[in-house]
Amino acid sequence: MDKRIFWLALGSFAIGTEGFMIGGLLPTLAAALHVSTALAGQLVTAFSLVYAVTSPLLTTLTGRMERRTLLFGSLLLLAVGNVVCGFASSYGWMLTGRIVAALGAGLFSPGAVAAASTLAAPEKRGRAVSIVVAGQTVSLILGVPFGTWVALTFDWRMTFWIVGGVTLLAALAIQLQFPRVAPAGAVGMRERLSYLKQPELLSALLTTLAWATGIFSLFTYVSELFAGYGAGGRMISVVLCLTGIASFIGVRTGGIAADRIGPNRTVPLALIMLTASLFLLSALNGFAGRPGILVLAVSAMALYGFSGYMFNPAQQHRLIGLSGPSSGIVLSLQSSVLYVGSALGASAGGAVVRFATAGEIGYFAGAMTAMSLVLFAVSLRLERREAHSGHSPAADDSGASG
Incomplete structure (x- = not known):
């Protein structure tokens, strides 16, 4: 190397x-x-x-x-x-x-x-x-x-x-x-954007958008959320470190799982765990100050890191299967969509903090990742319909992977 x-x-x-x-x-x-x-x-x-x-x-x-x-x-x-x-x-x-x-x-x-x-x-x-x-x-x-x-x-x-x-x-x-x-x-912008006309690709990218909006709405305000649990600045550094380690394990697990059981099984598994962790982070906030609650919240945050980043390699694997030889262009669209989701998440999370409380961000974020799960189901149905009609760029590979 x-x-x-x-x-x-x-x-x-x-x-x-x-x-x-x-x-x-x-x-x-x-x-x-x-x-x-x-x-x-x-x-x-x-x-x-x-x-x-x-x-x-x-x-x-x-x-x-x-x-x-x-x-x-x-x-x-x-x-x-x-x-x-x-x-x-x-x-x-x-x-x-x-x-x-x-x-x-x-x-x-x-x-x-x-x-x-x-x-x-x-x-x-x-x-x-x-x-x-x-x-x-x-x-x-x-x-x-x-x-x-x-x-x-x-x-x-x-x-x-x-x-x-x-x-x-x-x-x-x-x-x-x-x-x-x-x-x-x-590669011209017209050629890049032309891939959005394919329903199965568009719905897959919208799945990424909802996922990114959810995870970044919470991560942007993670300090405010854990301050509500009574965590100080140095404890928040520990939380971020543990979340990062869990994220790294999640990335590795997502890649391995996508190879072994297919991205069409790995993606919903990751999104279900992620949604559960996000709702749990807000639900536990109502019991802040009680013994053991902070430990449970840190555990939920670790699950957030693991499942949130387990999604990404599996989703990229799926997009490569859907787009075939054009995977480079589609993955560049995926990167842009991810950052749009980050922007929307930070903006929406700010609205939750301003008009409600930081402790309720998990409910909003969980709703977004639940929407991502629904969009994935739509995309999967469209993918299978395209595979049956023989129009998918990588129909055989993509269909076999799930």
Whole structure:
């Protein structure tokens, strides 16, 4: 395996930390910027929405740009965004920094996967891509709780500066150690969006949208939720770390289960467990302060991490089966839909915090993942109908996998 691929994974790690760490910093940021917790949560909405909208656009516009230069420039943008956030003295400047960071992240992620495929030997390309993608998963285990700990122990600004420094290190390593990587060519927006005309693919992507809205509505306000259980800042760091570990196990389990029992069985299993954990997190909130309730809540949060991220590899496996040779384009749509869900989740979660309480977020999130389960059932029915009519791009493989 080409060791240079790990620099791409470091870039993905920085993006994951930047995107997810706001959940642990939310009360601190709200107080420092003199805004409500709900408004501070919209920093997640801004990052996710800009990423979702601009990533396919910028990827199309830069399709003929040399990859090393593109990767270096995109990470510089991400680093600048984090530095701006670290020096921000107002909500407006913080929002500006998040938007700049999202532009860089949206450019880097698809380019990094393409570069990893180019650098690796043909028989090792799958492993190379998984290493790059694993960078964001590792950020849940290490980056997010570490960022929360740094903010509580030193200063919240240092968290952004550290992420900026890690990003700059990855950018310089890529510029100095990578060869020039030829562009793969651009795929037009019309061609990308044409896949949404296929009902089985559209319903599958809507399944992802509802799932992402649910998990991110809760994760964005996880600090507020566990504050209601009486957890302090350092305990919340522990909760985030345990959730990250459970998420990593969930990703591995989801991939293995998708191979062994098929994605059409793995996806509903993950969504059922996820929905149960989300409802439980809000139900337990009514008993906060009683002996053992915090332990049960942490256990429910671990189940949330496990089942929430068990869904993702199985869903990607299913989308590859549905889309056949066009899987690269469909997976890029999946990435954009995921970030749209993150934006919707952060926005809707903020509304729950503002008009109800943080303790009720689990009910909203659980309703969204239950909707995801319904949409999956619709998509599965459409898939089987297409398989019987012989129109599915990978009808035989997809039908056999479930």
